[in-house]
Amino acid sequence: MATQNAAASRPGRRFQKRFALLTLVSSAVNIVVIAPFLMRLLDWEAPEWRTFWLVVGGWIVVLVGVSQWMQQAVRELAHWLDRDAAGQATHEETVRAFAASIDLVRQVIRDSYLLWPVGATCVALTMKLFAPAIAWADVLALCGAGALGGAVSSPTVAFVFKREIEPLRARLARIVESPEERARAVRRLPLVWKLQGTVLLTTVVPIVVMMMVVQRQTVLLAAEFVHAQQREWLDSDEPENLAASSHAPFVSIGGGWWLVDPGNGRVIAQSDASREADPLAAIAGESAAAGTGANASAFFSWQRNVRGDRVIVAMLPRGAIGAFVGVAPEVYGLLVLALAIAASAAWIVARDLSGGMASLRAEAQRIADGDLARASVFESEDELGDLGRAFDQMRQSLRETVRRVTAAADRVDTAAGQLANVGSAVAEAAADQDRSIVQARESTDSIREQVTGITESAQALSASVEESSSSILEMGAAGEELSSTASVLSSRVEEVSSSIEQMIRGVAEMARHVDGLSDAAIDTQSSVAEMAGSMREVDANAAETARLSAQVVTVAEGGRERVQETIAGMDAIRDATDTVEKVIRGLGARAQEIGAIVDVIDDVADETNLLALNAAIIAAQAGEHGRAFSVVADEIKELADRVMASTKEIGSLIRAVQSESEAAISAIETGAESVWAGVERSAQAGESLEAITRTARESGSRIAEIVQAVQEQARAAAHVQNLMERVRGGVEQLRHATSEQQQGHAVVLRGTTAMRDAAQQVHRTTEEQARGGNQIRAGIEVVRSAVEQIHQALQDQTRSCQQSASMMGQVSVRARTNHESAAEMESASGQLREAAATMRENIERFRI
Amino acid sequence: MARHRILIVEDSPTMRQLLVFALKRLKEVDIVEAQDGMDGLRKVSSDHFDLALIDINMPVMDGLKLISLIRGEDNLREMPIIVITTEGASEDRERAIALGANEYLTKPIQANKVLRVAQSLLKAE
Numbered sequence: 001m002a003t004q005n006a007a008a009s010r011p012g013r014r015f016q017k018r019f020a021l022l023t024l025v026s027s028a029v030n031i032v033v034i035a036p037f038l039m040r041l042l043d044w045e046a047p048e049w050r051t052f053w054l055v056v057g058g059w060i061v062v063l064v065g066v067s068q069w070m071q072q073a074v075r076e077l078a079h080w081l082d083r084d085a086a087g088q089a090t091h092e093e094t095v096r097a098f099a100a101s102i103d104l105v106r107q108v109i110r111d112s113y114l115l116w117p118v119g120a121t122c123v124a125l126t127m128k129l130f131a132p133a134i135a136w137a138d139v140l141a142l143c144g145a146g147a148l149g150g151a152v153s154s155p156t157v158a159f160v161f162k163r164e165i166e167p168l169r170a171r172l173a174r175i176v177e178s179p180e181e182r183a184r185a186v187r188r189l190p191l192v193w194k195l196q197g198t199v200l201l202t203t204v205v206p207i208v209v210m211m212m213v214v215q216r217q218t219v220l221l222a223a224e225f226v227h228a229q230q231r232e233w234l235d236s237d238e239p240e241n242l243a244a245s246s247h248a249p250f251v252s253i254g255g256g257w258w259l260v261d262p263g264n265g266r267v268i269a270q271s272d273a274s275r276e277a278d279p280l281a282a283i284a285g286e287s288a289a290a291g292t293g294a295n296a297s298a299f300f301s302w303q304r305n306v307r308g309d310r311v312i313v314a315m316l317p318r319g320a321i322g323a324f325v326g327v328a329p330e331v332y333g334l335l336v337l338a339l340a341i342a343a344s345a346a347w348i349v350a351r352d353l354s355g356g357m358a359s360l361r362a363e364a365q366r367i368a369d370g371d372l373a374r375a376s377v378f379e380s381e382d383e384l385g386d387l388g389r390a391f392d393q394m395r396q397s398l399r400e401t402v403r404r405v406t407a408a409a410d411r412v413d414t415a416a417g418q419l420a421n422v423g424s425a426v427a428e429a430a431a432d433q434d435r436s437i438v439q440a441r442e443s444t445d446s447i448r449e450q451v452t453g454i455t456e457s458a459q460a461l462s463a464s465v466e467e468s469s470s471s472i473l474e475m476g477a478a479g480e481e482l483s484s485t486a487s488v489l490s491s492r493v494e495e496v497s498s499s500i501e502q503m504i505r506g507v508a509e510m511a512r513h514v515d516g517l518s519d520a521a522i523d524t525q526s527s528v529a530e531m532a533g534s535m536r537e538v539d540a541n542a543a544e545t546a547r548l549s550a551q552v553v554t555v556a557e558g559g560r561e562r563v564q565e566t567i568a569g570m571d572a573i574r575d576a577t578d579t580v581e582k583v584i585r586g587l588g589a590r591a592q593e594i595g596a597i598v599d600v601i602d603d604v605a606d607e608t609n610l611l612a613l614n615a616a617i618i619a620a621q622a623g624e625h626g627r628a629f630s631v632v633a634d635e636i637k638e639l640a641d642r643v644m645a646s647t648k649e650i651g652s653l654i655r656a657v658q659s660e661s662e663a664a665i666s667a668i669e670t671g672a673e674s675v676w677a678g679v680e681r682s683a684q685a686g687e688s689l690e691a692i693t694r695t696a697r698e699s700g701s702r703i704a705e706i707v708q709a710v711q712e713q714a715r716a717a718a719h720v721q722n723l724m725e726r727v728r729g730g731v732e733q734l735r736h737a738t739s740e741q742q743q744g745h746a747v748v749l750r751g752t753t754a755m756r757d758a759a760q761q762v763h764r765t766t767e768e769q770a771r772g773g774n775q776i777r778a779g780i781e782v783v784r785s786a787v788e789q790i791h792q793a794l795q796d797q798t799r800s801c802q803q804s805a806s807m808m809g810q811v812s813v814r815a816r817t818n819h820e821s822a823a824e825m826e827s828a829s830g831q832l833r834e835a836a837a838t839m840r841e842n843i844e845r846f847r848i
Numbered sequence: 849m850a851r852h853r854i855l856i857v858e859d860s861p862t863m864r865q866l867l868v869f870a871l872k873r874l875k876e877v878d879i880v881e882a883q884d885g886m887d888g889l890r891k892v893s894s895d896h897f898d899l900a901l902i903d904i905n906m907p908v909m910d911g912l913k914l915i916s917l918i919r920g921e922d923n924l925r926e927m928p929i930i931v932i933t934t935e936g937a938s939e940d941r942e943r944a945i946a947l948g949a950n951e952y953l954t955k956p957i958q959a960n961k962v963l964r965v966a967q968s969l970l971k972a973e
Binding site for chain 2: 560563564567568570571574676679680682683684686687689690
């Protein structure tokens with residue numbers, strides 16, 4: 001747990017350490033830069049310099065500590081880094097950290113401007129404490145150097161820190177998604193202020209320091225003069241006669257000297273008798289043997305002799321310094337004018353830049369709000385103009401893309417609508433199909449019942465036929481017996497008579513059976529007719545089902561084409577989105593390239609700035625001859641500053657463009673995901689439609705089989721009817737033969753009374769009867785074979801009925817599958833429509 | 849880098865369209881479509897492919913048969929195969945893997961998954 005905590009707290013601590021190190025290193029570098037100026041400004045001895053460096057080192061450590069305490073932003077960011085590493089950072093903390101990352105550079109510049117003069121003052125006072133011999137002028141010079149240090153360090157520090165914080169700032173900006181929230185968190189610093197501040201601080205401070213250097217040089221000149229002359233003048237026996245020639249340079253710039261006896265205040269010698277000054281009053285407070293100083297009117301330097309009875313004082317009126325460096329008082333006016341010009345030039349450039357950027361920002365905001373109309377086009381001759389044109393290009397390609405996406409979304413929407421219609425049409429057709437299948441099945445069931453009925457009748461018929469035929473055979477046998485014995489048994493008339501009676505009974509019985517046969521035949525015929533009606537119904541239902549299946553196939557095929565169009569539309573959208581992404585990535589890359597170019601410009605400007613500073617200093621040293629060059633150097637410096645300020649803003653603008661590009665790309669990716677989902681839904685709908693087409697086709701072919709089976713059945717039924725006709729014919733024949741026979745019987749009966757007389761006639765009649773019996777037998781044979789055929793046909797019919805029923809069952813299952821597929825497809829097309837609506841909503845954000 | 853050639857063997861035109869849509873996302877690919885196992889076999893034996901996506905349920909010749917024929921050829925033994933199975937038909941899937949398919953996708957097909965699996969197989973190759 002403890003190690004985990006330690007690991008989790010590392011990023012924040014590392015961050016703080018890094019910034020403390022940066023502060024320390026940048027201070028050290030700045031001190032190294034300022035040191036040569038200080039060396040020139042202060043004529044100290046080696047021990048004093050040693051003390052100075054120790055003091056400086058001590059104070060740097062203290063002040064870096066103070067600066068860490070002052071830089072709240074760094075602490076805030078370190079805290080956030082820790083929380084983020086532990087995964088506990090809340091949104092408020094992140095927003096605060098973002099604000100801190102923005103504030104950091106401002107804080108660093110402020111601290112640098114505050115701490116350098118404060119630090120220099122602390123160093124100067126500490127030096128005065130440790131080495132009281134140091135003049136107050138040196139203390140002042142140190143403070144001035146501190147101010148210069150602040151001016152030198154702040155741009156450097158700002159640059160280094162801004163560069164250092166940039167990745168973290170970009171990361172935070174990515175996490176805080178809403179630009180409005182970021183805008184609220186940022187404390188704005190207008191470009192005008194930045195530019196004015198930079199121009200003023202980089203102009204005023206060096207000028208003030210330059211003036212200090214000039215003054216110091218002058219005072220040193222007086223001191224040099226005093227040192228050079230001390231031996232000669234302080235120890236001279238005849239000081240009154242000292243020649244004035246050797247001090248011509250000092251006197252020529254307005255300086256004067258006095259050799260005084262401090263005991264009685266008598267002036268032993270002086271440079272110019274007419275000059276009125278009180279040298280003893282000037283050095284009244286000074287106890288040292290030699291030194292330099294200043295009062296309200298003049299700078300002075302003095303040196304006492306060993307005995308203490310002489311002191312030489314050199315004085316230089318403050319007004320003379322101007323004369324020394326060759327600068328007339330009106331030049332100060334010119335300096336103020338130059339400052340005013342620099343400030344107003346900075347103001348104009350800043351207005352130009354911030355105005356351009358404001359237009360570009362408005363433009364970017366309009367594009368972000370989705371307004372792609374070319375209401376206004378920003379144009380300028382500089383890099384902002386390039387950026388404006390890039391914006392225009394981006395807007396145009398976005399417009400083109402949005403137009404294409406809208407068209408594709410319209411197509412998708414239409415196709416999805418059609419698909420939904422197709423789905424409901426398929427569902428309706430499938431339901432119709434299902435209904436007609438149920439009807440067909442009912443009809444088939446009734447056919448089956450009828451067939452069963454017919455079979456039963458046929459079986460009854462068959463039984464009757466059997467019985468009839470047995471009676472007939474019996475009768476035939478009796479007839480034959482009768483015939484064979486007729487010739488020989490005329491004497492046995494009684495026997496014959498009884499045989500005849502028996503035969504008559506057989507014939508009556510047969511007639512009864514023939515009636516039963518006729519009834520069964522009539523029943524069968526009506527059942528077959530009924531069955532034929534049912535079959536026509538089945539046929540009609542099957543035809544309707546086939547038509548519906550064909551309709552389902554057509555509709556589903558249409559639906560599948562819609563699906564393919566939809567996917568093609570989605571494909572077009574994806575291609576369009578890819579183009580947008582490419583365009584935006586290209587824009588990001590261009591921005592990166594511009595950034596690289598701007599970095600180069602920035603480096604050049606930085607170098608120019610340093611060169612200009614150097615040039616200004618060298619120009620100042622060159623005196624009158626360097627004056628014109630100093631003005632040029634200042635101009636160069638101004639230009640370099642303006643360039644640096646512009647490049648910074650361009651840099652931040654480029655970053656804004658890059659982060660907008662990233663946001664746009666992520667929006668496009670979201671859109672692309674919904675396109676993918678839409679394609680998947682469409683594919684599901686398409687698959688369902690394909691399944692529907694397939695099953696509908698199968699249903700169609702099954703139905704065709706059913707129709708064929710029914711037609712076969714119908715043919716079989718017709719055959720049965722035909723056979724029944726023949727049965728009826730046979731029955732009629734039977735009836736006819738029976739009645740003939742019965743007529744024959746009547747004759748036989750009449751004949752029995754005169755049997756003996758009419759034995760020949762009997763013989764003839766029995767032959768006739770045998771003929772009738774044969775006729776009956778033939779009729780019975782016809783009936784039997786017809787009944788057998790009927791039986792066969794009925795078995796066929798039952799089989800094909802069963803086949804029909806099973807096929808109906810299959811069709812019904814397919815119809816249900818179709819129904820389910822249609823429902824599935826309807827839901828898929830509903831989802832597709834939703835996806836299309838979402839896409840449309842997204843697109844409607846844009847106004848072309 | 850050379851262009852990858854991908855073969856799709858699938859009887860459903862919609863499914864083929866979806867697969868083409870997903871695979872077009874891979875840059876530098878040529879996609880060839882076959883509408884059944886026999887068509888797929890003709891194409892795979894007359895041309896080189898870096899990847900084949902094969903559906904199981906197809907008319908004329910099914911996917912399992914096609915996979916076993918492909919794995920029987922010496923020069924096709926190393927070609928990566930993604931088999932497309934119906935949800936719930938785990939038996940088919942296992943058989944396909946046993947016959948030599950490298951990966952499987954289950955219907956309903958997710959375009960992203962197609963892309964991922966295809967990418968990993970092309971990379972592995």
